[in-house]
Amino acid sequence: MSVKISKREDGGVTVVSMSGRLTLGDASAQLRDTLRELLEADKKKIVLNLGDVAYIDSSGLGELVSGFTTVRNSGGELKLANLTQKVNDLLTVTKLYTVFEIHDDETAAVKSFG
């Protein structure tokens, strides 16, 4: 079981929507490749909509953190939106909510780029 990723543009912000399980292996690699392609295309304002991601393991969390630092080091911003309760709980227990800017929904996340 892997993850599906779709992209759309919204006023200069790229919204990346994921569904499935973000875990060790193909799913984490897919996210890494997607973010790399966006940065290569100079798309540096990114919202990651995790509304349909019900499960993340520690490798998936690590991939989110690596993605965050890669985007930031390229002069961009990666924000999270629409977290499920389980994912929200994981970010809380691992203190990663202090790292990411997290929004309740995609619209608010896009607007926050100003």
Next chain:
Amino acid sequence: MSAEPRRVELRLASRIENVDLGEELARQVAGVAGFDEDEQYKISMSVRECLINALKHGNRGDQSKSMRLNLLLHPDRLEVQVGDQGAGFSLEGIPDPLADENLLKGSGRGLFLVRCFMDNLAVETPADGGALVTMSKRYSSNHNKSAESNAKKEKRK
């Protein structure tokens, strides 16, 4: 004299798909043991994290080496053992993933999550080598009723 636990024992080749298999098996056994869905999630994710460690850090992806997964149903708790054929490790040597200097690291959260999700966690080095991680979770007070209910749900699937 304590009762002999019911046991499920597996030996798995070091492959990612076997991590998924072990996780799913643990979820089902936890259901049979009477744990609710949230506890099943926590137990199966803990098993997943330990199998990932066994695969990546213990066996270093060497598919000729195997991972061991034992699930033991005791009268008062579910005990899980995950073994590998690596060099072994100790919990004391693992950095705290919540420390400021580790927060932005891309790895190092697996055993922390296991500690959060399970009641006990220990690591030993058996005489035949490798690492053996043992963790357990106690049943809730109404676990007999839950076990019956979960068994009916599984039958209906």
